[in-house]
Amino acid sequence: MPAPPAAPLAQVVPLTPVDGVYTYRVPPEMDAEAVAGARVVVPFGRRTLTGVVVERFGDDDLDPETAPKLKPLYDVLDARPAVPADLLALTKWVADYTLCTWGEALKAALPSGTGVESRRVVHGLAPPDAWDEPRGRKVLRALQERNGAGLPVAQVAGVLGRKTVPQNLLRRLEAAGAVRLDDEVQEARARAKTARHLRLATPPAGGNSRTVRGARQTALLEHLAGVGEGGAVQAEAFAATGATSSTVKSLEARGLVEAFDAEVERRADGLDGPAPEAAPPVDLHPAQEAATDAIAGAIRAGRGGTFLLHGVTGSGKTEVYLRALRAALDKGKTAIVLVPEIALTPQTVRRFRAPFGDAVAVLHSRMSPGERLDAWTRIRDGRYPIVIGPRSAVFAPLDNLGVIVVDEEHEASYKQFDPAPRYHARDVAVMRAHRAGAVCVLGSATPSLESVANANAGKYTRLEMPDRVPVRGPDGTTHAPAPLPPVRVIDLGREKQVRRLKGALSHDLRLAIEARLGRGEQTILLQNRRGYAPVVTCEDCGWTPTCTDCAVSLTVHRDRYGKLSDQLRCHYCGLTERLQPACPECGERDLRLLGQGTQRVEEEIAEVFPEARVLRMDLDTTSRKGAHRKILDRFGRGDADILLGTQMVAKGLDFPRVTLVGVVDADTGMLLPDFRASERTFQLLAQVAGRAGRHELQGEVLLQTRNPDHAAIRFALAHDFHGFAHVEMAERLALGYPPYGRLVGVEVKGPEQRSTEALAERWGVALGQEAQKVAGVEVLGPAPALVGRVKKWWRYHLLVKAPRTLPPSVLAAVVRAVRDRVGAPGGHRVNLDVDPVGLY
Numbered sequence: 001m002p003a004p005p006a007a008p009l010a011q012v013v014p015l016t017p018v019d020g021v022y023t024y025r026v027p028p029e030m031d032a033e034a035v036a037g038a039r040v041v042v043p044f045g046r047r048t049l050t051g052v053v054v055e056r057f058g059d060d061d062l063d064p065e066t067a068p069k070l071k072p073l074y075d076v077l078d079a080r081p082a083v084p085a086d087l088l089a090l091t092k093w094v095a096d097y098t099l100c101t102w103g104e105a106l107k108a109a110l111p112s113g114t115g116v117e118s119r120r121v122v123h124g125l126a127p128p129d130a131w132d133e134p135r136g137r138k139v140l141r142a143l144q145e146r147n148g149a150g151l152p153v154a155q156v157a158g159v160l161g162r163k164t165v166p167q168n169l170l171r172r173l174e175a176a177g178a179v180r181l182d183d184e185v186q187e188a189r190a191r192a193k194t195a196r197h198l199r200l201a202t203p204p205a206g207g208n209s210r211t212v213r214g215a216r217q218t219a220l221l222e223h224l225a226g227v228g229e230g231g232a233v234q235a236e237a238f239a240a241t242g243a244t245s246s247t248v249k250s251l252e253a254r255g256l257v258e259a260f261d262a263e264v265e266r267r268a269d270g271l272d273g274p275a276p277e278a279a280p281p282v283d284l285h286p287a288q289e290a291a292t293d294a295i296a297g298a299i300r301a302g303r304g305g306t307f308l309l310h311g312v313t314g315s316g317k318t319e320v321y322l323r324a325l326r327a328a329l330d331k332g333k334t335a336i337v338l339v340p341e342i343a344l345t346p347q348t349v350r351r352f353r354a355p356f357g358d359a360v361a362v363l364h365s366r367m368s369p370g371e372r373l374d375a376w377t378r379i380r381d382g383r384y385p386i387v388i389g390p391r392s393a394v395f396a397p398l399d400n401l402g403v404i405v406v407d408e409e410h411e412a413s414y415k416q417f418d419p420a421p422r423y424h425a426r427d428v429a430v431m432r433a434h435r436a437g438a439v440c441v442l443g444s445a446t447p448s449l450e451s452v453a454n455a456n457a458g459k460y461t462r463l464e465m466p467d468r469v470p471v472r473g474p475d476g477t478t479h480a481p482a483p484l485p486p487v488r489v490i491d492l493g494r495e496k497q498v499r500r501l502k503g504a505l506s507h508d509l510r511l512a513i514e515a516r517l518g519r520g521e522q523t524i525l526l527q528n529r530r531g532y533a534p535v536v537t538c539e540d541c542g543w544t545p546t547c548t549d550c551a552v553s554l555t556v557h558r559d560r561y562g563k564l565s566d567q568l569r570c571h572y573c574g575l576t577e578r579l580q581p582a583c584p585e586c587g588e589r590d591l592r593l594l595g596q597g598t599q600r601v602e603e604e605i606a607e608v609f610p611e612a613r614v615l616r617m618d619l620d621t622t623s624r625k626g627a628h629r630k631i632l633d634r635f636g637r638g639d640a641d642i643l644l645g646t647q648m649v650a651k652g653l654d655f656p657r658v659t660l661v662g663v664v665d666a667d668t669g670m671l672l673p674d675f676r677a678s679e680r681t682f683q684l685l686a687q688v689a690g691r692a693g694r695h696e697l698q699g700e701v702l703l704q705t706r707n708p709d710h711a712a713i714r715f716a717l718a719h720d721f722h723g724f725a726h727v728e729m730a731e732r733l734a735l736g737y738p739p740y741g742r743l744v745g746v747e748v749k750g751p752e753q754r755s756t757e758a759l760a761e762r763w764g765v766a767l768g769q770e771a772q773k774v775a776g777v778e779v780l781g782p783a784p785a786l787v788g789r790v791k792k793w794w795r796y797h798l799l800v801k802a803p804r805t806l807p808p809s810v811l812a813a814v815v816r817a818v819r820d821r822v823g824a825p826g827g828h829r830v831n832l833d834v835d836p837v838g839l840y
């Protein structure tokens with residue numbers, strides 16, 4: 001018997017939206033492993049749940065009444081704690097700040113598919129004819145056929161051919177002792193992956209060198225001799241030697257080779273694989289040097305601190321990140337690099353892997369649960385000191401952090417909407433680095449106004465790189481910095497343009513594309529709308545198809561087969577139906593397609609420039625795994641003249657032959673009723689403009705717009721971030737919006753309009769009452785959301801607004817009080833969103 005543990009109790013946070021911390025007894029045999037950060041399986045009411053131990057403590061102070069009633073842990077899932085101590089504290093902070101439960105925040109820090117969930121299962125105890133009711137007999141018969149194996153409760157409905165589980169019947173059967181209901185623990189879905197391996201048989205049985213062998217057999221034997229005991233993955237051995245299964249069969253038959261299954265690490269989507277060759281080291285130019293000195297200096301000194309690296313597109317920010325990583329590694333520390341999901345291209349990954357090779361782990365959202373689990377486990381085991389990934393990588397289980405880099409820190413995709421925690425990875429990065437004494441680097445050509453305000457206030461150290469790096473010619477000589485490309489506005493509202501405009505592309509833009517085609521240069525075209533036409537309407541009666549489940553009009557999609565198979569799709573719920581050739585209201589055949597999606601622009605290019613090779617990149621062409629990479633690879637190889645797409649084409653791409661960037665409709669999104677619409681438009685335009693003329697060839701940018709006087713357009717024209725920030729900040733100040741104010745968004749949702757609206761009203765009243773107790777807090781709304789219904793759920797919004805000077809915890813308390821008082825009764829849902837980035 002092991003000695004009884006000194007701290008026989010554990011505080012456990014369940015990995016569910018259940019709030020609170022619960023106390024369990026730790027059985028002596030689990031004492032060593034049930035430490036803070038370990039995942040455990042616990043009984044919870046009638047369920048069995050996975051949770052995380054957050055603290056161990058003794059029972060000295062415990063009321064002797066309750067102590068014996070505490071339930072024991074069922075199991076410990078980790079030999080090593082899944083959640084390192086600093087992440088326990090960090091997730092607690094995330095939970096408090098974003099108004100979610102600690103369990104929800106912990107879940108974000110763990111790879112999906114690793115939990116244990118229970119399901120209710122019925123076991124039959126009596127023969128069918130012991131029951132006189134036909135439905136009960138049917139259930140008992142089904143259970144009898146399973147020979148003692150349980151039937152999940154959810155499937156009992158199916159046995160009776162019904163939709164809902166007959167809970168009453170089950171209760172009666174249970175009470176009569178005819179069935180037993182159990183909780184059965186389901187194991188984690190994701191498991192380690194195995195693959196067939198080959199190795200030389202030991203000892204070689206009867207193999208003699210005089211046996212006649214083919215070239216493939218010889219090659220395979222030599223290959224396997226080179227890899228030793230551990231063997232080689234069969235598929236890889238085949239690829240390397242040209243051997244096939246029949247080669248293996250004959251070698252196996254002669255006892256020379258043996259096959260076995262062994263665990264392999266899943267590798268993801270071409271972002272992994274052997275490390276690319278290291279590029280020759282570059283000499284930093286002075287601005288890079290200064291930035292590097294500041295950042296690396298802070299890392300070496302272990303000083304910590306947050307740096308805002310504001311460098312124009314092509315100013316060489318990545319090189320600065322690489323030096324920061326080097327400084328951390330040299331100190332024996334680890335590093336996280338966050339990139340927006342869409343910028344997680346092979347091009348980006350290659351640049352980080354080239355100098356650091358297999359020290360880099362890549363996480364991304366296209367990984368299967370198994371791939372994710374493998375990568376996560378190895379990171380936790382200390383195999384990779386550098387982790388690169390999208391927002392969730394901010395929770396990577398690394399010890400001893402030296403630096404966190406957040407590239408393109410202004411990107412909205414760093415904010416998680418659903419499910420909770422609704423965290424902003426940039427803010428979590430700053431906090432995590434701060435707590436770890438590490439350095440945080442926020443880089444962007446167009447920093448968020450929040451970060452600019454923090455730099456202005458002296459909280460972040462500002463580092464500026466106002467010029468592009470000097471370009472190196474093919475002959476090895478360097479030239480003066482390539483200037484940012486000139487930007488020209490094409491005012492689509494002007495009469496001359498209107499007269500000549502036949503589709504989406506103006507006369508001037510067409511000429512510019514033609515010139516590139518003539519010179520063998522490349523063009524990037526941004527049209528931030530997918531599909532063919534955003535709206536279709538009847539010329540006669542004005543009918544417009546809308547989604548049955550969402551309050552939006554349907555987008556026309558014209559895939560492969562041309563007009564006759566036009567489809568209508570809802571971009572909110574995915575509903576798809578055929579576009580009928582006539583108006584269903586009045587029978588009119590003249591349906592008009594309004595607006596330009598990427599497919600329609602693609603069609604226009606094909607008509608105007610039949611010889612041009614076009615690649616389209618949007619959600620529809622990149623849904624398949626690896627598709628994104630393939631498109632960029634082809635464009636990079638010069639297999640296409642034009643890359644056309646949504647905002648996916650705007651970010652992070654670095655192709656030397658791109659000399660023209662055309663923005664088909666700069667106004668998309670500019671006029672949305674969202675205080676950030678202007679900022680986002682400016683960022684998008686500045687980023688896409690930055691794709692042109694990055695190397696020797698001079699670039700040019702054309703913006704088509706109907707609002708040439710809009711601030712976002714005017715300042716994008718001049719590449720004037722500071723001018724834009726100045727004007728926009730003044731506006732935010734006047735309105736009390738971030739970065740001068742704090743916001744909490746409240747979304748009230750429900751399947752029924754009246755009750756949802758009524759609940760939103762009650763939230764409004766209660767928030768108003770709470771707000772009166774705190775100076776400066778204001779409540780806006782409720783109002784129907786911009787899209788007032790999504791997937792059959794009605795949506796209402798409220799906004800709680802407070803001055804920046806009010807501590808976030810005070811504002812949080814206001815909202816929490818209302819959540820406790822009003823809540824989300826009657827099947828409604830209320831989502832709280834602290835620092836929302838999109839009011840839609």
Ligand SMILES: Nc1ncnc2c1ncn2[C@@H]1O[C@H](COP(=O)(O)OP(=O)(O)OP(=O)(O)O)[C@@H](O)[C@H]1O
Nearest residue numbers: 282283284285313314315316317318319469652690
């Ligand atoms: N010191 C240097 N000497 C020579 N070439 C450099 C140097 N620093 C960066 N480069 C090259 O200049 C180009 C632009 O650099 P980089 O992509 O890092 O810029 P960036 O600031 O990240 O741009 P963006 O914000 O547009 O992504 C790259 O091709 C990079 O390899």
Ligand SMILES: [Zn+2]
Nearest residue numbers: 538541583586
């Ligand atoms: Zn009609």
Ligand SMILES: [Zn+2]
Nearest residue numbers: 547550570573
């Ligand atoms: Zn819909």
